[in-house]
Amino acid sequence: MALVKSEELPVRLEQDVVVARQAVRRLAVELKFSLVDQTKMVTAASELARNTVVYGGGGTMRCEVLIDGGKSGLRMTFEDQGPGIPDMTLAMKDGWTSGSGLGMGLSGAKRLVNDFDIVSEVGKGTRVTITRWK
Amino acid sequence: MLHALIMRVHTAIQLIQSRVSLAKSSARVTREQTCRKSRIAEILKAHQDDLAAEWVKNLQATGTGKDSRISESQLREQTKEFLVLLSEAAAAGGDVHSQAWNATVDFLEDVSRSRVQQGFTSEETARFIFSFKQPLFARLRAELAKDHEAFAEETWAATELLDKMGLITIAAFQKTREDLINRQQQEMLELSTPVVKMWDGILALPMIGTLDSARTQIVMESLLQRIVDTGAELAIIDITGVPTVDTLVAQHLLKTVTAIRLMGADCIISGVRPQIAQTIVHLGVDLQGVTTKANLADALSLALKKLGFAVTRTKAAN
Ligand SMILES: Nc1ncnc2c1ncn2[C@@H]1O[C@H](COP(=O)(O)OP(=O)(O)OP(=O)(O)O)[C@@H](O)[C@H]1O
Numbered sequence: 001m002a003l004v005k006s007e008e009l010p011v012r013l014e015q016d017v018v019v020a021r022q023a024v025r026r027l028a029v030e031l032k033f034s035l036v037d038q039t040k041m042v043t044a045a046s047e048l049a050r051n052t053v054v055y056g057g058g059g060t061m062r063c064e065v066l067i068d069g070g071k072s073g074l075r076m077t078f079e080d081q082g083p084g085i086p087d088m089t090l091a092m093k094d095g096w097t098s099g100s101g102l103g104m105g106l107s108g109a110k111r112l113v114n115d116f117d118i119v120s121e122v123g124k125g126t127r128v129t130i131t132r133w134k
Numbered sequence: 135m136l137h138a139l140i141m142r143v144h145t146a147i148q149l150i151q152s153r154v155s156l157a158k159s160s161a162r163v164t165r166e167q168t169c170r171k172s173r174i175a176e177i178l179k180a181h182q183d184d185l186a187a188e189w190v191k192n193l194q195a196t197g198t199g200k201d202s203r204i205s206e207s208q209l210r211e212q213t214k215e216f217l218v219l220l221s222e223a224a225a226a227g228g229d230v231h232s233q234a235w236n237a238t239v240d241f242l243e244d245v246s247r248s249r250v251q252q253g254f255t256s257e258e259t260a261r262f263i264f265s266f267k268q269p270l271f272a273r274l275r276a277e278l279a280k281d282h283e284a285f286a287e288e289t290w291a292a293t294e295l296l297d298k299m300g301l302i303t304i305a306a307f308q309k310t311r312e313d314l315i316n317r318q319q320q321e322m323l324e325l326s327t328p329v330v331k332m333w334d335g336i337l338a339l340p341m342i343g344t345l346d347s348a349r350t351q352i353v354m355e356s357l358l359q360r361i362v363d364t365g366a367e368l369a370i371i372d373i374t375g376v377p378t379v380d381t382l383v384a385q386h387l388l389k390t391v392t393a394i395r396l397m398g399a400d401c402i403i404s405g406v407r408p409q410i411a412q413t414i415v416h417l418g419v420d421l422q423g424v425t426t427k428a429n430l431a432d433a434l435s436l437a438l439k440k441l442g443f444a445v446t447r448t449k450a451a452n
């Protein structure tokens with residue numbers, strides 16, 4: 001698997017979520033993702049970026065373009081040094097929120113992509129990695 | 135440029151601090167310093183015209199003078215007026231925050247504001263003050279050639295003074311820009327809430343752009359208000375112009391729909407393109423029986439039908 005391109009953006013404020021979405025859309029278009037796949041990836045990124053801002057207290061988003069065999073893919077990593085998630089099973093459950101959301105962000109993002117990986121440690125932070133292949 | 139300036143001010147502050155401690159440790163130095171009155175004011179006054187001419191020349195060399203956004207006569211006027219104010223204030227002495235400096239500070243702030251309106255950058259704006267350093271220092275050197283210590287003292291005082299003036303210019307520039315952005319944001323908020331009457335009893339709200347919380351709140355309130363005012367029975371929320379529908383947008387939409395229903399009216403969401411529909415399904419958001427349509431035309435046609443209207447064509451198209 002080869003890494004073709006890598007960019008990192010700050011995700012600290014509500015406005016950064018908009019910028020993050022635009023970056024993902026641009027890369028998805030560059031990779032010639034279908035309109036549906038573009039929309040799915042942008043929406044997943046929007047969910048995770050907002051969680052980074054709202055719950056993680058801000059962090060970063062890294063976008064990577066990958067080539068594996070004949071396939072190309074877009075991988076995104078959202079990382080924060082926030083409070084972490086104490087109960088992962090609960091957080092991944094449809095409809096569960098500790099705030100005032102719909103509680104569909106994490107589980108929904110997982111359904112929108114091919115690979116989903118989340119690592120979180122209480123008091124240390126959270127890292128979510130998603131990949132969508134073409 | 136700004137960064138370099140901040141660093142310079144920083145070093146200036148450190149220098150002042152070390153001077154203060156030096157002064158404290160040596161009574162002789164303290165006495166000497168209090169005896170000498172700054173000669174900047176008198177030099178400014180005596181050479182106003184020459185200084186103004188050299189300053190304008192400098193401004194022109196750095197590009198500001200050749201700029202079509204500002205005329206040479208304007209530049210001459212501004213430099214001259216500033217020099218008059220500066221020499222008066224310097225003669226009165228005191229800190230730049232004191233009364234005597236008010237007119238000078240006001241003038242600089244005015245200049246900054248006009249630069250913003252003319253579309254200058256902060257760097258170009260700050261150059262107004264900083265390009266005065268060279269002529270002033272040259273003049274100090276000429277006047278105080280024989281007294282090295284006085285020359286060093288006055289140069290330092292002049293640097294401090296012009297740095298402060300520069301900071302005032304930049305602060306005013308920044309403030310004006312911020313005010314401008316705030317105003318534009320407010321204007322956008324208003325612009326983005328055009329509730330349109332489509333038919334008797336049918337309102338439409340075309341949403342465009344990012345639905346952040348502040349905007350959605352205003353949009354929602356204005357729609358609900360219009361429903362009350364007009365007694366509309368049906369509202370169409372069109373999201374054709376909304377690029378991404380994530381859980382937050384969905385939540386805002388659901389809240390709005392619930393409120394509309396509580397008021398006894400009905401709601402259709404239009405502009406739900408195929409890719410958006412698929413994404414919403416995968417996201418797992420339940421739109422709770424909200425009627426959705428791919429485009430505004432379909433939504434209007436459904437709305438008319440619901441209210442008992444029929445659209446017929448009386449003549450064939452040619
Ligand atoms: N980066 C993070 N740091 C700490 N906690 C998080 C983080 N991301 C998610 N969580 C926790 O997981 C819960 C579920 O997240 P999820 O995105 O699924 O729902 P939500 O953000 O509450 O609502 P929605 O995304 O539907 O608007 C959150 O309420 C929060 O408690």
Ligand SMILES: [Mg+2]
Binds near residue numbers: 047101
């Ligand atoms: Mg969320």
